[in-house]
Amino acid sequence: MKIACLWVPELSLVSALRAEPRLCAEPLAVVQAGRDLGGRAHVLGATGAAIGVEPGQSLAEARAICPRLLTREASPERERAAAQAAREAACAVSPRVEEAAPGLVHLDASGLESLIGDDRAVARAVVAAAERVGVRAAVGLAGSKSVARLAARAAAADLTLEATSSGVGGGAFRVVSMEEQRDFLASLPLYALELPDELHEALRRFGLHTLGEVAALPPGPLAARLGTEAALLSRLARGEDASALTARQEPERFDEGEELEWDASSVEPLLFVWKGLLDRLAQRLSARGLMARELVLQLRVADGSWDERALDLAAPTREVAALLQLLRLSVESRPPPAGVRAVRLSAVTTREVLEQMPLFGARGASPTQLAAAVARLSALVGPERVGQPSQPDRWAPFAVECGKFAPGPPPRVPIAGPVEVSLAARALRPPRTAEVRCDDAGTPFLVIGEGALGGRVVASAGPWRTVAEWWTESPLALDAYDLELAGGLLIRVARELATGTWRIEAVYD
Amino acid sequence: MSLPARRLPKDPRALEELLRDGQVRRAPALLPRGPRPIPTGLAALDAALGGGLARGQLHEIVGPPSAGGTALVRAALASATRSGENCALIDPGDCFDPAPCGIDLDRLLWVRPHDPVQALRAAEIALEARFALVALDLGDVSVLPLPRQPRGVVQVVRFEKKPPSPGASPWARLARRAEKHSGVLLLLARAAQAGTFASTTIELERGRAQWEGHKGTAGRFLRGAEAVGGVTRHKRMSPSGPLPVHLPLEPK
Numbered sequence: 001m002k003i004a005c006l007w008v009p010e011l012s013l014v015s016a017l018r019a020e021p022r023l024c025a026e027p028l029a030v031v032q033a034g035r036d037l038g039g040r041a042h043v044l045g046a047t048g049a050a051i052g053v054e055p056g057q058s059l060a061e062a063r064a065i066c067p068r069l070l071t072r073e074a075s076p077e078r079e080r081a082a083a084q085a086a087r088e089a090a091c092a093v094s095p096r097v098e099e100a101a102p103g104l105v106h107l108d109a110s111g112l113e114s115l116i117g118d119d120r121a122v123a124r125a126v127v128a129a130a131e132r133v134g135v136r137a138a139v140g141l142a143g144s145k146s147v148a149r150l151a152a153r154a155a156a157a158d159l160t161l162e163a164t165s166s167g168v169g170g171g172a173f174r175v176v177s178m179e180e181q182r183d184f185l186a187s188l189p190l191y192a193l194e195l196p197d198e199l200h201e202a203l204r205r206f207g208l209h210t211l212g213e214v215a216a217l218p219p220g221p222l223a224a225r226l227g228t229e230a231a232l233l234s235r236l237a238r239g240e241d242a243s244a245l246t247a248r249q250e251p252e253r254f255d256e257g258e259e260l261e262w263d264a265s266s267v268e269p270l271l272f273v274w275k276g277l278l279d280r281l282a283q284r285l286s287a288r289g290l291m292a293r294e295l296v297l298q299l300r301v302a303d304g305s306w307d308e309r310a311l312d313l314a315a316p317t318r319e320v321a322a323l324l325q326l327l328r329l330s331v332e333s334r335p336p337p338a339g340v341r342a343v344r345l346s347a348v349t350t351r352e353v354l355e356q357m358p359l360f361g362a363r364g365a366s367p368t369q370l371a372a373a374v375a376r377l378s379a380l381v382g383p384e385r386v387g388q389p390s391q392p393d394r395w396a397p398f399a400v401e402c403g404k405f406a407p408g409p410p411p412r413v414p415i416a417g418p419v420e421v422s423l424a425a426r427a428l429r430p431p432r433t434a435e436v437r438c439d440d441a442g443t444p445f446l447v448i449g450e451g452a453l454g455g456r457v458v459a460s461a462g463p464w465r466t467v468a469e470w471w472t473e474s475p476l477a478l479d480a481y482d483l484e485l486a487g488g489l490l491i492r493v494a495r496e497l498a499t500g501t502w503r504i505e506a507v508y509d
Numbered sequence: 510m511s512l513p514a515r516r517l518p519k520d521p522r523a524l525e526e527l528l529r530d531g532q533v534r535r536a537p538a539l540l541p542r543g544p545r546p547i548p549t550g551l552a553a554l555d556a557a558l559g560g561g562l563a564r565g566q567l568h569e570i571v572g573p574p575s576a577g578g579t580a581l582v583r584a585a586l587a588s589a590t591r592s593g594e595n596c597a598l599i600d601p602g603d604c605f606d607p608a609p610c611g612i613d614l615d616r617l618l619w620v621r622p623h624d625p626v627q628a629l630r631a632a633e634i635a636l637e638a639r640f641a642l643v644a645l646d647l648g649d650v651s652v653l654p655l656p657r658q659p660r661g662v663v664q665v666v667r668f669e670k671k672p673p674s675p676g677a678s679p680w681a682r683l684a685r686r687a688e689k690h691s692g693v694l695l696l697l698a699r700a701a702q703a704g705t706f707a708s709t710t711i712e713l714e715r716g717r718a719q720w721e722g723h724k725g726t727a728g729r730f731l732r733g734a735e736a737v738g739g740v741t742r743h744k745r746m747s748p749s750g751p752l753p754v755h756l757p758l759e760p761k
Binding site: 441508 | 549573574575580584587592594595598614616620621622634635638639715717722724730756758
């Protein structure tokens with residue numbers, strides 16, 4: 001069995017640089033603090049350019065060491081998104097994945113050699129998958145979870161920090177084969193294992209400093225003197241890790257979030273933030289071959305409450321410009337009740353539909369292109385005004401519904417039968433109110449309507465009575481007529497029985 | 510003057526080389542055929558158009574209401590969708606009636622822009638997305654600029670937000686998009702809009718309405734209408750003569 005471990009060291013720093021990759025070469029420190037960045041704030045991580053700044057230092061110390069130090073506050077939203085991205089990167093390589101902690105993922109690498117290549121190629125693929133979603137990762141590959149995790153820790157020493165188009169790069173990997181496992185473990189110092197302080201101190205007093213020295217001792221007496229944790233350590237030192245990888249099918253969530261350092265009270269600053277979030281979201285979706293079919297926007301306003309709104313997209317897409325326009329339309333139509341302090345975007349995904357293009361004949365649009373076009377059109381005219389028309393099961397004349405446009409693959413054989421040209425009705429929505437004068441027999445002879453919709457009636461037919469939908473709140477009771485006006489215009493008019501008002505419902509064309 | 514016949518080489522590779530250089534050309538009948546034009550549903554009109562609505566071009570239908578312009582647009586949409594091609598209907602007037610008319614509605618994208626400028630932009634997006642037929646229904650709106658005021662007329666100027674403008678040359682842009690993406694742009698308008706950028710212009714005139722039954726009786730109904738159409742402008746063919754168009758009406 002082969003297990004790979006994907007670890008994102010300094011998650012807070014990586015998540016901050018993922019949002020602002022241009023700061024990779026700058027002296028930057030991510031600090032943990034409340035709203036006030038006072039002397040109590042302490043450093044969580046720093047870039048290589050911040051020489052002398054170490055995690056754990058107070059902000060005042062760090063600034064004294066590096067006067068040009070830039071700071072960013074640690075953001076739980078960003079860290080959550082970066083941890084999700086790391087998990088997705090693992091899922092892009094192997095179907096069996098276990099997330100041990102945020103930013104620490106184990107994946108089953110057995111059998112991947114036929115798909116990707118040898119162990120080094122698999123480890124390199126995991127590093128590359130992480131970099132595609134903007135995360136710098138250390139990857140270890142070994143025969144068990146514990147050794148893979150230790151290998152990832154060893155690989156972390158080779159990490160660099162590079163700005164990429166999608167975020168942060170500079171990942172590294174370490175492959176530990178079964179043959180070199182014993183030597184690898186024997187050389188590991190005990191302080192690299194994050195042991196409890198008491199156990200570490202006891203081992204130090206015994207003169208034990210490396211895992212190899214622990215492995216040389218008999219496990220029974222060691223456990224009798226130092227407890228069960230020492231027994232586990234002894235087994236680990238000998239490479240005896242029987243813990244199985246428990247792959248959990250967790251619901252896939254694609255969230256990106258950002259906390260603002262100020263209250264955004266207009267759309268423009270939010271657009272700037274959304275653009276970055278959507279870029280990262282689109283990269284993650286693209287890496288998994290997915291598209292967003294629904295976008296959930298959550299805004300944390302000044303009083304701490306969340307304003308949530310779901311954007312049901314007319315067609316699945318991951319086109320940033322269209323999604324950005326839809327977000328703008330949503331917030332402009334219903335502004336949040338107060339200034340915005342945090343933003344979270346979640347995508348509900350669907351699988352990207354791929355279609356075989358024809359070998360001969362004209363090239364049509366791919367489903368992805370169609371979806372992108374529908375999304376762009378929705379952003380242009382509004383999502384409720386784009387879609388597939390259908391005739392609802394109603395009695396109302398010229399009723400129409402607009403549903404989702406989702407054409408299937410073209411039929412192998414075209415629909416049979418000739419196409420006939422027939423007089424079509426152009427519905428007037430809403431119907432135009434008109435004055436219609438009738439003779440003694442009730443036949444219309446003059447229509448006075450707006451614009452060209454009026455004139456002397458030269459021929460007519462009707463009435464056709466419709467009384468329906470009386471079981472609804474808007475019952476339908478009308479007499480309809482087809483009229484030919486002087487000049488040749490053909491129209492459909494109707495008189496409401498309840499009020500006696502006339503309306504022009506359609507023009508034949 | 511006649512040129513001497515040239516002996517063609519028998520080696521297929523040398524022949525291919527000559528074909529590539531353009532020194533030797535295939536006879537037109539042997540050229541690979543382009544994509545099939547979209548039929549309009551009227552055999553006489555298709556013949557006058559050279560087989561139907563040619564792809565990659567802008568076609569314009571001009572005619573007053575009740576002359577059958579909408580009927581022709583729907584017939585073209587029905588032809589294209591029934592052969593499995595995706596079509597878009599840009600309908601700023603929100604007047605589409607989905608009653609059964611032969612269109613495969615699963616393959617029709619219906620877009621209802623708020624104004625003509627949005628309609629032009631929507632048509633551009635649809636053409637870029639490689640819809641086979643994009644029908645732009647401007648039967649109820651116009652994108653033509655307002656006529657310039659004659660000199661000496663005092664005009665009240667209000668400081669208001671400018672209405673959106675369609676740009677310098679929307680029809681040139683749309684014609685280029687249609688050509689680039691091999692789509693048919695079918696424009697329906699009450700007066701000619703696209704000018705020389707339209708590859709073909711079909712003009713329609715109203716004819717007589719057809720009624721059945723005696724006047725004033727309950728059984729009387731509208732059977733359809735007659736119209737007269739014709740291709741008044743074609744970039745590659747001569748204009749056609751008047752063509753009778755029969756437009757039956759299915760009773761609702």
